[in-house]
Amino acid sequence: xxxxRDDWYDTSRDLEWTLSYVDPEVAFPTRWSGAQxxxxxxWQAWDEPFRVSYxxxxxxxxxxxxxxxxxxxxxxxxATYEKLDPAHVAASQLHMGTTCLVEHMAVTMQSxxxxxxxxxxxxxxxxxxxxxxxxHTQLDMRFAHNLLRHxxxxxxxxxxxxxxxxxxxxxxxxxxxxxxxxxxVEAALATSLTVEHGFTNIQFVALAADAMAAGDINWxxxxxxxxxxxxxxxxxxxPTLAVLMEHDPERAQKALDVAFxxxxxxxxxxxxxxxxxxxxxxxxxxxxxxxxxxxxVNHHERVLEDYGLKKPWYWDDFLHSLENGHHAMHIGTWFxxxxxxxxxxxxxxxxxxxWLNEKYPTWEENWGVLWDEIIRNVNDxxxxxxxxxxxxxxxxxxxxxxxxxASRHDLAPHQLVYRGRLYHFDHAxxxxxxxxxxxxxxxxxxxxxxxxxxxxxxxDLTGGLAYMGITPEVMGEDVYDYAWxxxxxxxxxx
Amino acid sequence: MxxxxxxxxxxGDFVPHLVAVDSEDxxxxxxxxxxxxxxxxxxxxxxxxxxxxxxxxxxxxxxxATFGQVIAEHQILPLQWFDVRIREPKLPAAEPGAVRV
Numbered sequence: 001x002x003x004x005r006d007d008w009y010d011t012s013r014d015l016e017w018t019l020s021y022v023d024p025e026v027a028f029p030t031r032w033s034g035a036q037x038x039x040x041x042x043w044q045a046w047d048e049p050f051r052v053s054y055x056x057x058x059x060x061x062x063x064x065x066x067x068x069x070x071x072x073x074x075x076x077x078x079a080t081y082e083k084l085d086p087a088h089v090a091a092s093q094l095h096m097g098t099t100c101l102v103e104h105m106a107v108t109m110q111s112x113x114x115x116x117x118x119x120x121x122x123x124x125x126x127x128x129x130x131x132x133x134x135x136h137t138q139l140d141m142r143f144a145h146n147l148l149r150h151x152x153x154x155x156x157x158x159x160x161x162x163x164x165x166x167x168x169x170x171x172x173x174x175x176x177x178x179x180x181x182x183x184x185v186e187a188a189l190a191t192s193l194t195v196e197h198g199f200t201n202i203q204f205v206a207l208a209a210d211a212m213a214a215g216d217i218n219w220x221x222x223x224x225x226x227x228x229x230x231x232x233x234x235x236x237x238x239p240t241l242a243v244l245m246e247h248d249p250e251r252a253q254k255a256l257d258v259a260f261x262x263x264x265x266x267x268x269x270x271x272x273x274x275x276x277x278x279x280x281x282x283x284x285x286x287x288x289x290x291x292x293x294x295x296x297v298n299h300h301e302r303v304l305e306d307y308g309l310k311k312p313w314y315w316d317d318f319l320h321s322l323e324n325g326h327h328a329m330h331i332g333t334w335f336x337x338x339x340x341x342x343x344x345x346x347x348x349x350x351x352x353x354x355w356l357n358e359k360y361p362t363w364e365e366n367w368g369v370l371w372d373e374i375i376r377n378v379n380d381x382x383x384x385x386x387x388x389x390x391x392x393x394x395x396x397x398x399x400x401x402x403x404x405x406a407s408r409h410d411l412a413p414h415q416l417v418y419r420g421r422l423y424h425f426d427h428a429x430x431x432x433x434x435x436x437x438x439x440x441x442x443x444x445x446x447x448x449x450x451x452x453x454x455x456x457x458x459x460d461l462t463g464g465l466a467y468m469g470i471t472p473e474v475m476g477e478d479v480y481d482y483a484w485x486x487x488x489x490x491x492x493x494x
Numbered sequence: 495m496x497x498x499x500x501x502x503x504x505x506g507d508f509v510p511h512l513v514a515v516d517s518e519d520x521x522x523x524x525x526x527x528x529x530x531x532x533x534x535x536x537x538x539x540x541x542x543x544x545x546x547x548x549x550x551x552x553x554x555x556x557x558x559a560t561f562g563q564v565i566a567e568h569q570i571l572p573l574q575w576f577d578v579r580i581r582e583p584k585l586p587a588a589e590p591g592a593v594r595v
Contacts, residue, residue: 328508328509331508331536332508335535335536366508369538370507370508370537373534373535373536373537373538374535377534377535385534385535386535388531389531390511390512390513391512392509392510392512393501393509393510393511393573401509402501402509402510403503403508403509403510404508404509407508408506408507408508411503411507411508411509411510413501413503413575415575417571420571421571422571422572422573422574424501424573424575448512448573451512452499452512452572452573
C-alpha cells in the first residue's frame with residue numbers, strides 16, 4: 001500500500017548530511033547563509049505551511065501552464081491587442097522591461113537558498129522557488145515575443161537589463177543588492193518577505209485587475225498566474241524572520257526597515273505612474289495610494305505586530321511619501337521621455353486632473369502648478385521647453401532623482417561626505433540606509449556619476465541616449481500625441 | 495577656465511539638475527545656468543526681471559563673485575548643492591525717522 005504524503009514528507013524534506021570530511025563553515029559559509037550568531041539547532045524551528053512535494057508541484061504547475069497558454073493561444077488568433085488603449089500598452093511595456101530579468105535574477109537567489117540555506121527544509125523549498133522564477137522569466141519572454149510583431153518595444157523585455165537605461169539601472173541596482181549581493185537570511189527578509197509577500201501584490205494583483213478592466217486578458221492572466229507562485233515561495237520569509245527574532249531581533253528590524261523603504265521607492269517608480277496615470281480613467285479600480293494603504297501598509301503592519309517588531313522610525317515620512325513620490329516619478333519620467341523605452345501618458349486632462357485632486361488633496365499645489373507650465377508650452381507650440389537639456393540629480397542609494405521621494409516643498413539637500421566623495425540622497429531615510437552599511441553602496445555610480453566620469457560621450461543628450469541604448473524606434477514620446485493638452489487650449493489651465 | 499559639475503536646484507521646482515559651470519562664471523551666470531532648466535519649463539517665468547540669487551547652505555552669495563572665488567573660499571566638492579531663487583526686490587531706502595515693519 002503506497003504511503004500517504006504526510007507519511008514520508010518530513011523525512012524527505014528534512015534529509016540532511018552529517019558532515020565529517022568538511023568543515024560545516026566551508027560547506028555553508030556564513031557570508032552566504034547569513035546564519036552568523038544563530039545556533040545551528042535554531043533552524044530546526046524553521047517550517048513552512050505549503051508542504052509541497054515535487055510530484056504535487058509538477059502537477060499543479062503543469063495545470064497552471066496549460067491555463068495560461070490556452071488563453072494566450074486563443075487571444076493570439078483574435079484582434080484583442082489592437083483594441084487596447086495605448087497608455088495601457090505602455091504600462092505593460094514598462095512592467096515587462098523592468099521585471100522580466102528580475103525574475104531571472106531571482107532564479108539565482110533561489111538557487112542560493114537551495115545550496116546555502118541553513119536548513120534542508122529551506123533548501124528544498126528553494127528548489128520550487130527556483131523553478132517558479134524560471135517559469136516567470138519564460139512566461140514573460142513568451143508573452144512579449146508574441147507581441148513583437150505589433151511593437152518593437154516589447155523587445156525590451158529581454159533587452160532592458162543589458163542596457164544602461166537609467167530607470168533600469170535603478171531597478172537592477174536594487175535587486176542586485178537584495179537578491180544577488182544578499183546572504184540567504186537577508187534575501188529572505190528583503191526579497192521573500194518584503195518584496196514578494198508585500199509589494200508584488202501591487203505589481204501583480206493591482207496591475208492584473210487594471211489589465212483585466214482594460215481588456216488585456218492575456219497579460220492579466222499571466223500576472224495572476226505568476227502571483228500564485230509568488231504567494232507560495234514568498235513563505236520562505238516568515239520562518240526566517242521567526243528564527244531571527246529569537247536570536248537577533250535588531251538585525252531583523254534593520255533589514256526590514258531598509259528593505260521596506262527601498263521597496264517603497266522602487267514601486268513608486270514601477271507601479272505608481274502605471275496605476276494613477278497610464279491606466280485609462282474609467283478603468284481604474286483604486287489609486288496607487290489606496291492600494292498601498294490597503295494591501296502593503298496593512299500587510300507590513302501585521303507582519304511587524306505578529307513578530308514583535310516596531311514600525312520603522314520613518315513611518316510618518318513614508319506616509320507623506322505615499323502622497324507624493326510617484327507623482328514626482330511620473331512628471332520626471334514624462335519630462336525626460338526621450339530616455340524611456342515606452343511611451344508615457346501625461347494623464348493630466350481635466351477629467352484625470354479632477355480624479356487626481358480627489359485622491360490626493362495636495363496634488364494641485366504640489367504637482368498641478370508644474371504641469372500648468374508644461375501645458376502652456378504644449379499649447380503654445382514651445383515643445384523644446386517641454387524637453388530636458390540636462391540630467392536630474394540622482395540619489396546615490398536609490399539612483400532615483402533627488403526630490404522624487406516627496407513634494408517640491410520638501411526638497412532639501414541630504415548629503416554626506418564619505419572617503420572624500422560627496423554623496424546625495426533623495427530623502428533622509430535613504431541617507432540613513434546608506435549609513436547603515438556605507439561600503440555596500442559607496443562604490444556604485446549612478447548615471448550622473450558616469451556622466452561626469454566621462455563614460456558618456458559625447459557628453460550631451462545624444463551621447464546619453466546612445467549610452468542608454470535608446471534607439472529612434474523605441475524612444476519615448478507622449479502616447480496620445482499631446483491630445484490631452486487641448487482641454488486647456490485658450491483657457492489657461494485652471 | 496575649468497568646468498565644474500554642481501547640483502543646482504531652482505527653488506519651486508521639484509528636482510535639482512546636473513549643471514556644468516565654469517570657474518570664471520559670475521554667480522549671476524551660474525544662476526542663469528541653473529534657472530534655464532526650470533524657468534519656463536515647470537516653473538513660471540517671474541513677472542519682473544529682478545534676476546536670481548545663488549545660495550550655499552542657506553546664505554546668499556555675492557552675485558558679482560566668480561565661481562572660482564566660491565571654490566577658493568569654501569570647501570566645494572564636485573556635485574555640491576546650490577540653491578537658486580528669484581531675487582527679492584530691493585526695498586526703497588527708508589526716509590530718516592521712518593519705521594519699517
